[in-house]
Amino acid sequence: MAATSGLDDYQLSIRRLSERIVAAQVPIRILDAVKWDDGVREGFFAQGAQALPAVDRDYYLARPLGFDPAAKKQELQAIERDITSQLGQFSPVGQIMRRMCKEYRMVIRMLEGRGTADFGLISQELYGAATDAFHAGDPTLADLGLMLSDYLNAIAARGDLVDEAKTLDASQAVNLLQQRLSALFGDDTVRVMVSDGILADAAAGADYIKLRSDARFNERDVRALEVHEGMVHVGTTLNGLNQPICTFLAKGPPSSTVTQEGLAILMEVITFASYPSRLRKLTNRTRAIHMAEEGADFLEIYRFFLEQGFSAEDSYANSSRVFRGSLPDGLPFTKDLSYLKGFILIYNYIQLAVRKGKLEQIPLLFCGKTTLEDMRALRQLVDEGIVVPPLYLPPQFRDLNALSAWMCFSNFLNHLSLERIEADYANIL
Template sequence: MSTADGAVAPQLQRYAALDQRLLAAVRGIRILPTVAWPASLEDRMIADYAGGRFALPQVSYARPDLSAARAELAAIEAAAGGGDPADSDPLGDYLRRTAESWRIAAGMLESVGSAGVTAPSIVLYGRPDDTIPGSQRSNLDAARYFVELSDELGADLLADDSSVNMPADVLRSDLAATLDEFFGAGTISVEVDPELTAKAAAGATRIRLRGGASFSAYDRHQLLAHEAFVHSLTALNGRRQPLLASLARTSPRVTATQEGLAVFAELMSGAIDIARLKRISLRILAIDMALNGADFVEVYKYFSACGQNAADSFHSAQRVFRGVPLGGGAAFAKDNVYLSGLLTVHTFFRWALRQRRMDLLRHLFAGKLTLHDVVALQPHFDSGAILPPRWLPPWMQHVHGLAGKLAFSVFVNGIHMSKVQAGDLSLDV
């Protein structure tokens, strides 16, 4: 527990000290910047590809030496213990798991530019053919389903307002005003970054938008729900934690829960559309293609054939091949977590409702936590050693509405659509 003035209780000092060691050890481990491509290369290659001039991009990486960090993380793992839940504090297990994931990530980055990135990225982010918890179907099956459904509905969705475009500078001003009102003036800045590969990225106190990109009304809603009210919000709540300062930082092991929670937030707040689900799903299918031998050009053409423009197709393919050779048989698996994370988080929310444990759902926003952490660390939430979240997303603040949505979801999940015929749905008497 923490004392009244926020200091860490003596019996927990050992874990707090290990947590500080962990943060110091991982300071130089920067996953996405290490595997990023320069914007100048992307701009040139997009122009070539748009003109039908296809060649594999020539990408070079600066391979870091993280041997000292790996050694320190291994020492932290050993000191934390936590291998046997029966005789250890869950704080030790949290620290051990977190240090291990950073150590795996460090080894992955030391292999940047080679096929050696693939295996550790799969350990951290999973494979497309992994089975979805509570189901016999895979992430790949889910991806195919959403792509097929989107294609079937496409003609009926052409009148949707998602094509309304907004320049990055205009969106920056709009988001800044909204975030100042929610978090307090100046808590989170919004910037336009011409070097950003993703369309947007969020930290605790800064959200970046890719310069030159145009954003739709759906994009704005998604950025608020996904980036601001999950990624930034959990980082800010994590910064308030007196015991585990690492709860403010996204360790590799929490990526799936963080991204799944962020996409789930889009779903619960009405910010997600079927085109977004298709984009997420196409990336999983593309990872599977790359692992099975497709090269960068083939994956680009796949995205293009699925309706993406030249720039979006290039950026989507680039995400699959970050840090790995472009000739096929290798992939960076991070984009696997968006759909698998969404499905797992959705299941967790329904499970928590069934168990009458809404407190677990609120605690999920107290920092950068996995679903396992929220359950395992509950004694420390109860004691006050880990603080409840200062901020909750707008959709989580209306507990009765959330419970209503989840209760409906739990019940209708028992209706098997394969057994429903159109005639069964007639309301005539």
């Protein structure tokens, strides 16, 4: 954490309020609170995968949150009041911090509602719904998921784009990823390690990345981890920890998840680290969430993933992501919409920044766990010296020449009719 020496009284007030938010959110662990334990999975398969998982309201009540929800909401409300009384109603940094307090209170209400309809409804408020449009009259996330699935299924049907064999064990992948991240961040800045205690193949922390001990990888997987987990998730955390005043930028409420995952997917795309089967996972999760919003239960979602070619274990894992925190026949947990939703929002933001000649705004996406709606305020706070620019930036955002050129062409190409182009190219493709 950055030192407080040299800060004036106003800056110290912001720092103290910021640290109160950071401390208040420590016990609020969304994914830990909503995940299903191994017993649920074992019971599901013991029933031949023919009955809904044994998860009800009592299942969650038997798993306390680890903090007093009422007291935590009061604590966040008190911080919000102090932000207004000390910084004023219209302070840009105060507006950001008050929004964070409100959002964390909403998270607590969502977690209190585990196993009820409220959980899914509040999840939609925090992360969005598959039926949300980006702009009036535009396609929805559900439309995007279907469109991308059509493209990706057509590619998969060819059979000639086979994923590389996963020839690297966890230790080999750790060594390769550590070499790459050391070159980016410095030798001792980011640690990569093997872990037995994670469910996913990889997980990022403040200054480390863990790889599951029994997972297998290929070099393309390692490249994706380098840009997704390393350059974005760890990089933005380190930049947030480097903030001398706005220490809250090291921690992200749900609204920053959309920015984080959008940046991560964008980085995968522009570094050519992504690939069709990886993208299919995201589109299928989006489609599954939409199906659940339309009334599909766990068994229907599980069978959908089986139809998409996933194994029984992977189909269960993907389906449980949709209903964690909810009931097996309830509204979905919509966090996994953040990937595609964030990608579109971040892409549009960068495109408009290039069009309007505001390139200096683009790297600020990496100054911590940011939210798009705060970007204008963050630009002002950088100018005032309240927020420092990001120390760690991916090469693609450190020198914006290539990215700007790409976006200039993209702005033009967006005005062309793909249907007209398809008709004109019919005789040559």
